[in-house]
Amino acid sequence: MALLEGQGLSKRFGGVAALDGVNFAVEQGTIVGLIGPNGAGKTTLFNVVAGMFRPDSGRVLFRGEDVTNLPANTICRMGIARTFQVTRPFLKMTCLENVAVAMINSPRSEHGRDWRRAARTYLDYVELGHLASTEARYLNVVQKKRLEIARALATKPELVMLDEVLGGLNTQEIGRAVEFVKRLRDERKLTICWIEHVMGAIMGAAEKVIVLDQGKHLMEGPPDAVVKDQRVIQAYLGD
Amino acid sequence: MRAKGLTVTEKRVLISLFVVSGLLCFLPPGLSVYQQHVLIVSLFYVMMASSWNLVAGYTGQVSFAHAAFAGIGAYTSGILAAKAGINPWVGVVAGAAAAALLGLAVGVLCLKMGGIYLSLTTLGFSEILRIIITNEYEVTRGTMGLQIPGLFAEYSKLSYFYVMLVGALFTLIVVRLLIHSNLGLNFRAVQNDERAASSLGVNVVQVRLLAFTFSSALAGMAGALYGHYLLLITPEIPSLDQQFLVLSMTVIGGMGSFFGPILGAFSLEILSEYIRAYGEYHVLAFGLVALVVARFAPNGLVGLITSRRDKKASPAAAA
Numbered sequence: 128m129a130l131l132e133g134q135g136l137s138k139r140f141g142g143v144a145a146l147d148g149v150n151f152a153v154e155q156g157t158i159v160g161l162i163g164p165n166g167a168g169k170t171t172l173f174n175v176v177a178g179m180f181r182p183d184s185g186r187v188l189f190r191g192e193d194v195t196n197l198p199a200n201t202i203c204r205m206g207i208a209r210t211f212q213v214t215r216p217f218l219k220m221t222c223l224e225n226v227a228v229a230m231i232n233s234p235r236s237e238h239g240r241d242w243r244r245a246a247r248t249y250l251d252y253v254e255l256g257h258l259a260s261t262e263a264r265y266l267n268v269v270q271k272k273r274l275e276i277a278r279a280l281a282t283k284p285e286l287v288m289l290d291e292v293l294g295g296l297n298t299q300e301i302g303r304a305v306e307f308v309k310r311l312r313d314e315r316k317l318t319i320c321w322i323e324h325v326m327g328a329i330m331g332a333a334e335k336v337i338v339l340d341q342g343k344h345l346m347e348g349p350p351d352a353v354v355k356d357q358r359v360i361q362a363y364l365g366d
Numbered sequence: 367m368r369a370k371g372l373t374v375t376e377k378r379v380l381i382s383l384f385v386v387s388g389l390l391c392f393l394p395p396g397l398s399v400y401q402q403h404v405l406i407v408s409l410f411y412v413m414m415a416s417s418w419n420l421v422a423g424y425t426g427q428v429s430f431a432h433a434a435f436a437g438i439g440a441y442t443s444g445i446l447a448a449k450a451g452i453n454p455w456v457g458v459v460a461g462a463a464a465a466a467l468l469g470l471a472v473g474v475l476c477l478k479m480g481g482i483y484l485s486l487t488t489l490g491f492s493e494i495l496r497i498i499i500t501n502e503y504e505v506t507r508g509t510m511g512l513q514i515p516g517l518f519a520e521y522s523k524l525s526y527f528y529v530m531l532v533g534a535l536f537t538l539i540v541v542r543l544l545i546h547s548n549l550g551l552n553f554r555a556v557q558n559d560e561r562a563a564s565s566l567g568v569n570v571v572q573v574r575l576l577a578f579t580f581s582s583a584l585a586g587m588a589g590a591l592y593g594h595y596l597l598l599i600t601p602e603i604p605s606l607d608q609q610f611l612v613l614s615m616t617v618i619g620g621m622g623s624f625f626g627p628i629l630g631a632f633s634l635e636i637l638s639e640y641i642r643a644y645g646e647y648h649v650l651a652f653g654l655v656a657l658v659v660a661r662f663a664p665n666g667l668v669g670l671i672t673s674r675r676d677k678k679a680s681p682a683a684a685a
Contacts (some may be wrong), residue, residue: 179565198564199561199564200564200565200567200569200570203564203566203567204567208566211562215559216559217555217558217559217562217563218556218558219555220551224551227551228566228568229566229567230568231548231551231590232553232568233567278566282566284396284565308420311595331371353379
């Protein structure tokens with residue numbers, strides 16, 4: 128059984144169908160890439176799963192349980208964490224406090240009374256330990272993305288949805304980031320659903336890639352099959 | 367709440383609060399009755415501004431019903447004492463409880479809306495309350511005011527000063543412990559970014575509701591104590607004028623900071639004594655002060671002090 132499953136998900140914004148009957152499945156312990164041209168509906172799909180938007184129709188199943196219209200905070204407590212494409216740190220709180228908020232609201236977090244030390248380990252994990260007591264507004268874009276990941280991990284999720292975490296990185300850094308995401312899967316036994324524009328990164332890490340185009344599920348399959356697919360090439364390059 | 371495990375700065379802040387209050391204790395006997403009065407009123411505003419800061423400064427909900435909740439506290443305690451002969455000290459607790467309950471009810475009604483709708487609803491609530499108090503002459507004596515018994519058998523400004531000092535200290539300690547508890551982290555997370563907070567598991571509506579209820583209870587207590595000091599309660603206490611005064615004190619002192627409202631309450635109350643002679647114009651003067659502060663010190667008087675320190679510390683830390 129898939130850990131996360133979407134069945135016939137649709138979401139319209141005014142006249143635009145951001146999602147149009149999308150079916151998808153994310154198997155436990157895998158990295159699933161979610162790609163597609165701009166406006167394909169990738170982030171909308173994340174928002175629907177995370178409880179930010181209610182879908183107009185369709186269902187979201189997590190561990191086989193219907194979680195479709197649950198509020199965002201409940202979804203998070205059930206074990207689905209997400210990062211935001213445009214990062215949303217708590218700007219006037221320190222990095223440590225940013226992570227602490229995620230910890231103290233998670234029923235699975237075993238931090239006890241001493242959340243400071245526990246929160247610090249998450250910051251160290253994303254190499255932000257030295258900025259623990261700096262307010263998040265002083266971070267640069269890359270550091271903010273790392274903070275997003277630290278917060279997501281601190282909720283002790285089973286599934287992490289990463290929304291374009293590689294923006295602003297150079298080739299060498301991308302290589303390291305991909306290794307980092309793989310380690311999340313292998314060492315922390317996480318399941319990862321990953322939106323990314325940097326194709327090479329997704330291709331090197333994902334077991335399965337799902338392609339969205341204009342709100343529709345275009346195709347899915349192993350990365351090497353997807354890049355060769357004529358429909359995918361057309362979606363990206365046009366006719 | 368994490369009563370244990372206070373950090374070093376926490377202990378320092380609490381100790382300095384006690385030390386300053388201790389020093390204040392020795393001050394009033396040397397002061398004139400009028401100066402004692404000004405101090406007592408200032409302490410009332412410290413309670414009001416600090417507890418309003420809890421909702422406005424730390425969770426970002428601008429409520430206009432804070433003076434109204436003080437009025438609930440004052441009238442609950444006052445009517446119980448004047449009409450039912452209940453001990454005023456018990457009345458103060460009852461007043462705080464009544465304000466908390468009403469705060470909870472108003473909160474349930476309008477906190478889901480948030481933002482400007484919350485402000486409008488609380489503004490409406492405040493006006494409704496004022497109109498009820500003004501018109502229920504049989505119970506409240508309307509604008510004539512209701513004479514109520516004091517807290518002590520023998521009237522003494524000095525005793526009231528100590529009561530208000532303890533009340534203010536209590537309010538400040540509750541606020542401080544709250545904002546440094548796990549709940550306080552959630553308060554600030556909600557204020558910083560609601561959507562991010564909810565995506566990290568924070569129940570935004572519940573967090574706002576708790577802040578609102580705590581804040582209302584503290585306002586109720588402040589109002590009840592103040593009422594028993596004045597011995598005559600009028601619709602002035604829950605008026606919007608009062609509300610805007612509390613708002614100005616918080617904003618000018620520094621919204622969202624712990625010491626801001628304290629500083630704002632003392633400086634504006636003392637300032638208003640100096641410009642009282644100019645009658646209605648003193649409102650204009652407050653407006654001007656607020657404008658100048660908003661333009662040159664958007665984080666209030668406290669912001670002026672801390673920004674200097676931050677300028678030194680932050681860029682180095684972020685590098």
